[in-house]
Amino acid sequence: MKLLQEKIQKEGIVLSEEVLKVDSFLNHQVDPHLMQAIGMEFAERFRADNITKILTIESSGIAPSVMAGLELGVPVIFARKRASLTLNNNLLSAEVKSFTKKETNTISVSGDFISSGDKLLIIDDFLANGQAALGLLDIAEKAGAEVAGIGIVIEKGFQQGGRLLRDRGVRVESLAIVDGLQDGRVTFRKEENT
Numbered sequence: 001m002k003l004l005q006e007k008i009q010k011e012g013i014v015l016s017e018e019v020l021k022v023d024s025f026l027n028h029q030v031d032p033h034l035m036q037a038i039g040m041e042f043a044e045r046f047r048a049d050n051i052t053k054i055l056t057i058e059s060s061g062i063a064p065s066v067m068a069g070l071e072l073g074v075p076v077i078f079a080r081k082r083a084s085l086t087l088n089n090n091l092l093s094a095e096v097k098s099f100t101k102k103e104t105n106t107i108s109v110s111g112d113f114i115s116s117g118d119k120l121l122i123i124d125d126f127l128a129n130g131q132a133a134l135g136l137l138d139i140a141e142k143a144g145a146e147v148a149g150i151g152i153v154i155e156k157g158f159q160q161g162g163r164l165l166r167d168r169g170v171r172v173e174s175l176a177i178v179d180g181l182q183d184g185r186v187t188f189r190k191e192e193n194t
């Protein structure tokens with residue numbers, strides 16, 4: 001997605017050879033115009049799949065998901081990473097290992113909002129090692145729901161998540177695939193350059 005790649009080139013900050021900071025439009029401040037374009041792109045890619053609901057995870061997955069949900073005309077549900085005062089029964093949970101933080105967290109969604117009749121589109125902001133996506137797939141499976149695919153805003157192609165998911169036969173649609181963060185510069189995978 002050209003607009004997204006341009007935004008990453010213009011505002012992304014390469015923190016190391018592994019980490020790209022995009023706090024100005026995705027992870028802290030949010031650019032609504034760009035989010036709308038991202039939502040439309042996800043909707044276009046999954047329009048034929050009869051999606052009934054979008055499943056994401058707090059916090060940075062919510063903005064792109066809501067815009068995609070608006071475009072597809074479906075609700076958006078986000079998994080919580082912390083215990084909630086009101087979200088306390090009929091929970092569907094999964095364990096998510098974080099390689100970066102070296103800890104395991106439980107993520108949860110209420111079973112009241114996902115059921116076996118649902119066809120889900122899973123969306124997240126980043127795909128790194130794929131652990132969050134695997135947790136969301138686990139929750140979908142526990143609900144007996146079908147998953148049409150996973151939409152990712154920025155995939156880090158040099159980490160294992162994309163291969164892990166695609167090797168399982170999951171359809172992964174990434175709007176930008178970063179292949180390298182060398183010398184303070186972002187390089188994108190060629191197929192995505194159009």
Ligand code: G4P
Nearest residue numbers: 019020022058059060098099100126127128129130131132
């Ligand atoms: P994984 O799910 O793919 O295995 O990712 P990992 O545990 O490595 O990532 C932990 C957090 O760091 C996630 O956000 C993930 O989106 C984010 N992340 C991973 N790599 C990058 C990167 O290069 N740049 C940025 N900006 N973020 C990255 P989170 O802690 O769940 O935060 P949030 O959703 O509340 O923003």
Ligand code: NA
Nearest residue numbers: 060061124125
């Ligand atoms: Na995220």
Ligand code: NA
Nearest residue numbers: 027060125126
């Ligand atoms: Na994130």
